[in-house]
Amino acid sequence: MARSMLNLSEIFYSLQGESTFAGFPCLFVRLAGCNLDCAYCDTSYAKLKEGSEKVSVAEVVERLLKFKVQLVEITGGEPLLQPATRELVSELLRCGFTVLIETNGSQSFVGIDSRAHLIIDVKTPGSNMSDSFNYDNLILLESHYQLKFVLVNEADFFWSLEFIKEYQSQIGALKIIFSPVIDTFAPARLAELMLDSRVKARLQLQLHTLLWPDSLRGR
Ligand code: SF4
Numbered sequence: 713m714a715r716s717m718l719n720l721s722e723i724f725y726s727l728q729g730e731s732t733f734a735g736f737p738c739l740f741v742r743l744a745g746c747n748l749d750c751a752y753c754d755t756s757y758a759k760l761k762e763g764s765e766k767v768s769v770a771e772v773v774e775r776l777l778k779f780k781v782q783l784v785e786i787t788g789g790e791p792l793l794q795p796a797t798r799e800l801v802s803e804l805l806r807c808g809f810t811v812l813i814e815t816n817g818s819q820s821f822v823g824i825d826s827r828a829h830l831i832i833d834v835k836t837p838g839s840n841m842s843d844s845f846n847y848d849n850l851i852l853l854e855s856h857y858q859l860k861f862v863l864v865n866e867a868d869f870f871w872s873l874e875f876i877k878e879y880q881s882q883i884g885a886l887k888i889i890f891s892p893v894i895d896t897f898a899p900a901r902l903a904e905l906m907l908d909s910r911v912k913a914r915l916q917l918q919l920h921t922l923l924w925p926d927s928l929r930g931r
Pocket of ligand 1: 746747748749750752753754755756758759788789790816
């Protein structure tokens, strides 16, 4: 039974802001605990399990059903650290939800229902966590998964181009997102670099930071 319990940071309803689903009203399940320490982390309150709520998978599903919203994202922290996340994904799919999982790319995808949409962060050198990527997952990529590069600076942009080139055969036609950290990398400069390079990726600005710049959580 312990396997079915989750460390929950928060559940909230907002707009999806960091994938090809950006702009859609979406439920968020933020799980507590993370194995990384990214330079730009904006959810430090969810990095530790301390202060989180222990909730069963069934209880989380019950709370979500009350919103009557069909799109749900499981995020963190790092959601794949918790064994019960896989059970939560399956249960949400069984209930008819479209399920997104935002992961930092360090944990194995084995055992995750492949109908879920994984949004996989590839950590760049500017995050200080670029050694964390789990390369074994490259053979488990599904065509509906998405790769996201959060770019701190121009060096991250060129590093990402190299990554895409090197693993092109495994990445295939996956959708690729470039998201600048706007405090350190002007979006207009990234746009110029993308146009010049002809990279097949889309530029994305974090919707929630544009809409609610002062909100620390629940958005
Ligand atoms: S993976 Fe996400 S939650 Fe973890 S430190 Fe990095 S940005 Fe923060």
